[in-house]
Amino acid sequence: MSRKIFPYIRLLLLICGFSLLGLSSVSAKDTAPPLSANSPEAKAFHGSKVVKLRGCVACHAVGGVGGAVGPNLDRVGNRRDADWLRKWLKNPRAVKPGTVMPNLHLSDKELDELVGILSHLKKEVNSATILNSAKSRVEKGEKLFTDYDCFACHQIGRSGMPIGPNLTWLGKRKPETWESKWLKEPGAIQPGTFMPNFHLSEGEINALTGFLHTLQGQKNQELKDWEENIAFSMDSRPREIGERIYIRFGCNGCHGKRGEGGYKNPNAAPAEKSPVINTVTARMSKSDVIDVFMSGRQPAKLDSAGTMPLSCPAWKGDMTDEEAEYVYAFLVSLAPKK
Numbered sequence: 001m002s003r004k005i006f007p008y009i010r011l012l013l014l015i016c017g018f019s020l021l022g023l024s025s026v027s028a029k030d031t032a033p034p035l036s037a038n039s040p041e042a043k044a045f046h047g048s049k050v051v052k053l054r055g056c057v058a059c060h061a062v063g064g065v066g067g068a069v070g071p072n073l074d075r076v077g078n079r080r081d082a083d084w085l086r087k088w089l090k091n092p093r094a095v096k097p098g099t100v101m102p103n104l105h106l107s108d109k110e111l112d113e114l115v116g117i118l119s120h121l122k123k124e125v126n127s128a129t130i131l132n133s134a135k136s137r138v139e140k141g142e143k144l145f146t147d148y149d150c151f152a153c154h155q156i157g158r159s160g161m162p163i164g165p166n167l168t169w170l171g172k173r174k175p176e177t178w179e180s181k182w183l184k185e186p187g188a189i190q191p192g193t194f195m196p197n198f199h200l201s202e203g204e205i206n207a208l209t210g211f212l213h214t215l216q217g218q219k220n221q222e223l224k225d226w227e228e229n230i231a232f233s234m235d236s237r238p239r240e241i242g243e244r245i246y247i248r249f250g251c252n253g254c255h256g257k258r259g260e261g262g263y264k265n266p267n268a269a270p271a272e273k274s275p276v277i278n279t280v281t282a283r284m285s286k287s288d289v290i291d292v293f294m295s296g297r298q299p300a301k302l303d304s305a306g307t308m309p310l311s312c313p314a315w316k317g318d319m320t321d322e323e324a325e326y327v328y329a330f331l332v333s334l335a336p337k338k
């Protein structure tokens, strides 16, 4: 009995932990869910005994019903095949180290049932109709973004879920050529990435990057207003505000959620990676650190004939001096404790 109950206690603790943290759980899905709660697929999910027993709904929504700790699963069958789903459900941390999704020790029978249900949470994306329509390239891209439910893991402003980087400032930090390589095969740039390969056609990629590249901070104010309404504890306030700003500008898209690095930066000297920045405040003066991301930095090329590596964007003009101070306070807090 206790073996059966244990995972639920752990689950409860996890969820409580999230509400206390107040960070990951303050996620929003302001866009309408892609699937109606009354559709047969949503009913199959919510009606399943295994889903109910295992508490998936505490963390995942289908048809707008359920928690927002993990991505909504409305269109999960469009991005994950049966093999991947089975591997994931069997042991999430073997696929994504550090994920909060627990190993629920599912039996083979439960795995079969879940993989069957999840594979049906899927809808044909009618790309030919979208691409041949009279819409502009940007509008086509925006429609594809919605239909593939990229919002399940990405936010633009406050819409969508913060599983991957917030895309509000994407167009400013990454060039279109990088974006199209990424969409073609995310794993070719970042091996082991959690971002699925959608097997997109050249036409779809062209439309999507056209749209993505227009994301130059138009929804910055929306996020700022939201941040102002978060209640922080007094002593950790500067660091927590700094973390929100770090995520708002998408620093995590190159340096990782907590400055841990590891993100590939093809042809950047010396190691083809964006640098680890969780110890940078111990190595450099405050004004030098702030100057890097306010004025920008272009790393040297490893092979002078090769592609231009990603650079640290210059945020002056977009980020206020006060915001830069908060980001600095966040960076200081990242230094590993001795």
Ligand code: HEC
Pocket (backbone or CB within 6 Å): 011, 014, 015, 051, 054, 055, 056, 057, 058, 059, 060, 069, 070, 071, 072, 073, 076, 079, 080, 085, 088, 089, 096, 098, 099, 100, 101, 102, 104, 114, 118, 152, 163, 196
């Ligand atoms: C404690 C919260 C939690 C519980 C409980 C949980 N998950 Fe998850 N799940 C997550 C998170 C978070 C992710 C995203 C991975 C990440 O960001 O670490 C995820 C990812 C997934 C994915 C991949 C989604 C995608 O978009 O590719 C699937 C499928 C999934 N979970 C299914 C389930 C099922 C089925 C159950 C119940 C058996 C379940 N999860 C229980 C938190 C949870």
Ligand code: HEC
Pocket (backbone or CB within 6 Å): 071, 079, 145, 148, 149, 150, 151, 152, 153, 154, 163, 164, 165, 166, 170, 174, 179, 182, 183, 190, 192, 193, 194, 195, 196, 198, 208, 212, 250, 252, 253, 254
């Ligand atoms: C299951 C979650 C998930 C879905 C769905 C998803 N992504 Fe991602 N995406 C990620 C993660 C996670 C990253 C960050 C890379 C990493 O951590 O390995 C990422 C990174 C990106 C980046 C680079 C962001 C940056 O800050 O540099 C772009 C662009 C992107 N995704 C576009 C898309 C598009 C377009 C779609 C829909 C076709 C999509 N993503 C769907 C998880 C997802």
Ligand code: HEC
Pocket (backbone or CB within 6 Å): 173, 174, 246, 249, 250, 251, 252, 253, 254, 255, 265, 268, 273, 274, 275, 276, 277, 280, 289, 292, 293, 297, 298, 299, 300, 310, 311, 312, 313, 315, 327
């Ligand atoms: C598009 C990817 C990208 C984004 C987004 C990005 N950076 Fe960088 N960052 C880099 C690269 C590449 C370097 C290394 C530059 C060099 O080699 O001189 C760097 C360097 C740095 C450094 C100096 C590290 C050192 O050891 O010298 C700091 C600090 C830093 N970034 C902070 C930030 C902050 C804060 C943000 C968000 C406001 C940010 N970066 C956004 C790519 C990025």
